[in-house]
Amino acid sequence: MTEPPAPLRALALVCSLKPSPAPSxxxxxxxxxxxxxxxDGADCETVRCVDFNIAPGVQSDMGAGxxxxxxxxxxxxxxxxxxxxxxxxxxxxxxxxxxxxRLDAELSNKDDDGRPALAGKVAIVSVVGNExxxxxxxxxxxxxxxxxxxxxxxxxxxxxxGAAMESTDYNDLDAVPDAVASTTAAAxxxxxxxxxxxxxxxxxxYE
Numbered sequence: 001m002t003e004p005p006a007p008l009r010a011l012a013l014v015c016s017l018k019p020s021p022a023p024s025x026x027x028x029x030x031x032x033x034x035x036x037x038x039x040d041g042a043d044c045e046t047v048r049c050v051d052f053n054i055a056p057g058v059q060s061d062m063g064a065g066x067x068x069x070x071x072x073x074x075x076x077x078x079x080x081x082x083x084x085x086x087x088x089x090x091x092x093x094x095x096x097x098x099x100x101x102r103l104d105a106e107l108s109n110k111d112d113d114g115r116p117a118l119a120g121k122v123a124i125v126s127v128v129g130n131e132x133x134x135x136x137x138x139x140x141x142x143x144x145x146x147x148x149x150x151x152x153x154x155x156x157x158x159x160x161x162g163a164a165m166e167s168t169d170y171n172d173l174d175a176v177p178d179a180v181a182s183t184t185a186a187a188x189x190x191x192x193x194x195x196x197x198x199x200x201x202x203x204x205x206y207e
Contacts, residue, residue, distance in 0.1 A: 005040075005041055005192075005196060006196050006199050006200070007041065007042075007043065008037075008040075008041065008042040008043065008079045008080060008192060008195050008196065008199075009042065009043050009045075009077055009078045009079050009080070010034065010037050010042040010043065010044045010045070010078060010079065010080040010081075010082060010191075011044075011045050011046075011047065011074050011075060011077075011078035011080070011081055011082070012027075012030040012033070012034060012044070012045070012046040012047065012081075012082040012083075012084055013047055013049055013071075013075075013081065013082070013083050013084070013099055014026050014027045014030050014046060014047065014048045014049060014084045015049050015050075015083065015084060015085040015086070015092065015093045015095040015096040015099060016048060016049075016050060016084075016086060016093070016095070017050060017086070017088070017093055017094070017095060018050065019048070019050050019051055020048050020051050023171050024048065024171070025086065025128040025160075025169045025170035025171045026084045026085060026086050026093075026126070026128055027046065027048060027084065028128075028170055028171045029084060029126045029127075029128050029158065029159075029160065029170055029184070030046060030082055030084040030126055031046070032158075032176065032181070032184050033082055033084075033124070033126055033158065033184055033187060033188050034046065034082070034188075036184060036185045036187075036188030036189065037080065037188045037191065037192060040188065040189065040192040041192070042079075042080065042192060045074065045078075047071060047074065049071070049095050049098075049099055050095055052067035052068075052071060053065055053066065053067045054066070054067060054068050054071070054095075054098050054099065054102060055067075055068065056098065056101070057101070057102070058101050058102070058104045058105055059105050060072055060102075060105040060106075060109070068102050072102070075103070076117060076118075078121065079121055079122065079195045079198075079199065080121070080122045080123070080124065080191050080192070080195050081121065081122070081123045081124075081145070081150065082123075082124050082125070082126060082191075083096065083099065083123065083124075083125050083126075083141055083145065084125070084126040084127075084128075085125070085126075085127055085128075085137060085141065086127070086128055086129055087127060087128070087129025087130075087131055087132075087133040087134060087137055087161070088129075090131065090132070090133040090136065091133070091136075091137065091140070092127075092137045092140060092141055096141065100141070100144040100145075103118075103144070103145070103148045104148060106118050106148050106149065107147075107148055107149075110206070113205035113206060114205055114206030115149075115202070115203055115205065115206050116148065116149035116206075117149065118148050118149030118150050119149040119150075119151075119202075119203050120149075120151070120198045120199075120202055120203060121149070121150055121151070121195070121198070122150065122151050122152075122153060122156075122191050122194050122195045122198065123142070123145040123146075123150035123151070123152060123156070124152075124153065124156040124157060124158075124187050124188070124191045125137075125138050125141045125142060125145075125156070125157040125158075126157065126158050126159065126184070126187075127157070127158075127159040127160075128159065128160050128161075128169070128170040129160075129161055129162070130161070130162040130163070130164065130165075130166060130167065130168070130169070131161070131164050131165075132161060132164065133161075134159035134160075134161050135159075137159075138157045138159065142156075142157070151194060151198060153187070153190035153191050153193070153194040154190050155183070155186050155187060155190055156187050156190060156191060157183075157187055158180065158183045158184040158186075158187045159180075159183075160173075160176075160177070160180050
């Protein structure tokens with residue numbers, strides 16, 4: 001008898017500059033990723049980071065008024081992290097950078113075998129914008145996520161870029177382009193596959 005697939009938890013950190021309830025293209029593309037993840041059995045939760053006070057710093061808790069510790073708990077509980085960012089001035093949003101800086105603290109958070117706490121977890125990225133820069137944003141974010149311990153699946157990103165110097169956003173589209181939908185589904189499918197592999201077989205001890 002075939003065993004049922006392992007249950008998975010997925011968390012999207014949406015790094016839009018727009019607080020809720022403003023429409024967000026970054027949140028919409030994250031939801032499209034989650035549609036595929038949910039269909040593959042993942043339990044998904046979305047957080048719009050700008051709705052929280054994420055203090056500047058590189059520690060896990062920056063003290064009074066810092067909301068990152070409660071978001072960090074969600075990060076550590078998730079098997080799959082989706083980081084969704086808009087492109088601004090050719091770069092990931094400042095909110096994205098703040099999140100990555102806070103994740104830096106996890107480099108010193110290790111298990112009994114010396115593995116980083118985030119090793120064995122999977123990260124994927126989604127990007128939206130009206131200017132070029134999606135590949136650069138994906139590369140920058142993936143490098144940081146891999147540095148802190150995340151594993152990156154094959155084709156683990158999806159993106160949409162509108163025409164340069166125009167105002168159409170992803171959430172203005174009547175339908176998602178087929179190429180984007182296919183890429184989104186592949187990123188989600190590969191993320192769940194890798195996450196289940198890593199739940200069955202941990203990385204070798206570091207020490």
